[in-house]
Amino acid sequence: METDPLSAKFAALADPTRRAILARLCEGEASVNDLAEPFDMSLPAVSKHLKVLEKAGLISRGREAQWRPARLEPMALKGVADWLEHYRRFWDASFDRLDAYLKKIQKGDPNGTGH
Amino acid sequence: METDPLSAKFAALADPTRRAILARLCEGEASVNDLAEPFDMSLPAVSKHLKVLEKAGLISRGREAQWRPARLEPMALKGVADWLEHYRRFWDASFDRLDAYLKKIQKGDPNGTGH
DNA sequence: CTTTTATTTAACCGGACGGTTGACAACGGT
DNA sequence: ACCGTTGTCAACCGTCCGGTTAAATAAAAG
Numbered sequence: 287m288e289t290d291p292l293s294a295k296f297a298a299l300a301d302p303t304r305r306a307i308l309a310r311l312c313e314g315e316a317s318v319n320d321l322a323e324p325f326d327m328s329l330p331a332v333s334k335h336l337k338v339l340e341k342a343g344l345i346s347r348g349r350e351a352q353w354r355p356a357r358l359e360p361m362a363l364k365g366v367a368d369w370l371e372h373y374r375r376f377w378d379a380s381f382d383r384l385d386a387y388l389k390k391i392q393k394g395d396p397n398g399t400g401h
Numbered sequence: 402m403e404t405d406p407l408s409a410k411f412a413a414l415a416d417p418t419r420r421a422i423l424a425r426l427c428e429g430e431a432s433v434n435d436l437a438e439p440f441d442m443s444l445p446a447v448s449k450h451l452k453v454l455e456k457a458g459l460i461s462r463g464r465e466a467q468w469r470p471a472r473l474e475p476m477a478l479k480g481v482a483d484w485l486e487h488y489r490r491f492w493d494a495s496f497d498r499l500d501a502y503l504k505k506i507q508k509g510d511p512n513g514t515g516h
Numbered sequence: 517c518t519t520t521t522a523t524t525t526a527a528c529c530g531g532a533c534g535g536t537t538g539a540c541a542a543c544g545g546t
Numbered sequence: 547a548c549c550g551t552t553g554t555c556a557a558c559c560g561t562c563c564g565g566t567t568a569a570a571t572a573a574a575a576g
Contacts, residue, residue, distance in 0.1 A: 296415035300408050301534085305484075312491065318553060331535055333554060338533095352543045352552045360491035367489070369420075370482045376427065376475035377482075416564085433523060446565055448524060453563095467522045467573045 291343065295366050298342035303327070304335050308358065311345065315355040406458065410481050413457035418442070419450050423473065426460065430470040 289297070298304055307321050322332040336356055339345045343362040348355050404412070413419055422436055437447040451471055454460045458477040463470050 290417060292420075293415050293417055296411050297533095300411035300415055302405060302408055303534090305407075308488075312488070319551090327534095328536065329553070330537085330555085334534075337554095352541095354553065358491060360488060360495045363485060363488045364492040364495075367482070367485045367492075370478060370485065373423075373427070373475060373478045374482070376473060377479035380475045381479075412563095418564090434521090442564095443566065444523070445525080445567085449564075452524095469523065 292365065292369060294342040295344060295362060298338050298344055299366070301335070301338075303332075304339055307332075307335060307339065307356075308344065311356060311358040315348070315357045317353045317355055321356065407480065407484060409457040410459065410477060413453050413459055414481070416450070416453075418447075419454055422447075422450060422454065422471075423459065426471060426473040430463070430472045432468045432470050436471065 299308075303325060306324065310316060310321060310324075318329065318332055318336065321336070322329055325332065336345065336347070339356075340347060344359055345356045346359050348357065414423075418440060421439070425431060425436060425439075433444065433447055433451065436451070437444055440447065451460065451462070454471075455462060459474055460471045461474050463472065
């Protein structure tokens with residue numbers, strides 16, 4: 287273990303099943319059975335995925351009788367977004383270059399040389 | 402293999418060494434030796450990290466003589482940011498609730514009951 | 517042509533990951 | 547008190563991951 291929080295979040299998000307679970311939790315709390323229903327996968331497998339998400343801080347879990355509902359913990363995702371934000375200027379710049387190129391060829395300069 | 406592109410990107414970002422490499426590439430292209438210099442790690446290890454980043458589309462590589470410089474491929478990161486964007490409203494809402502709570506206790510309602 | 521520099525490939529290793537099955541714990545209903 | 551429901555724990559399995567070292571490749575330099 288001993289991984290830093292950001293790595294844990296990225297690792298947790300690097301699995302389509304876990305991302306689908308997060309998407310489902312956008313509609314509100316859900317039990318393990320509810321969450322497992324769409325997947326062709328055993329219940330313990332889903333339980334493990336939930337534990338990964340919980341350790342990454344992306345979800346939290348409650349206790350109601352024998353149910354342990356999971357809910358979204360959105361501020362954790364904000365941490366990821368904040369990290370990404372440092373790179374925004376790079377993809378903005380890329381997009382601007384692409385945009386300029388597209389406008390150029392539309393003006394009848396198909397080679398984009400500008401001459 | 403056979404992993405979807407988004408999972409590949411998240412997995413690539415889930416390693417502090419690879420994130421450090423990306424940060425370094427913000428300052429411009431760099432050779433493998435340049436990139437390896439800050440790390441207590443063999444050269445093949447760094448080469449493998451670069452391959453992971455390349456397969457995820459986060460970087461691309463050129464050929465200049467015996468050097469194979471790596472450069473940032475920022476639009477790939479935008480793909481990740483776009484996925485995250487779906488969740489923004491959730492952490493915005495969380496932040497608003499926190500904000501309201503902080504304003505409340507500042508007005509002399511330390512229990513935050515509002516009564 | 518040989519040497520040097522830059523990088524990748526191959527083979528290997530330990531540990532983490534994603535899944536399984538089977539046993540077990542916790543609780544509500546009857 | 548028992549049963550069904552809900553969920554986790556433990557052990558296991560095959561694969562992937564992050565690292566190593568040693569050898570191979572590519573191209574420049576002497």
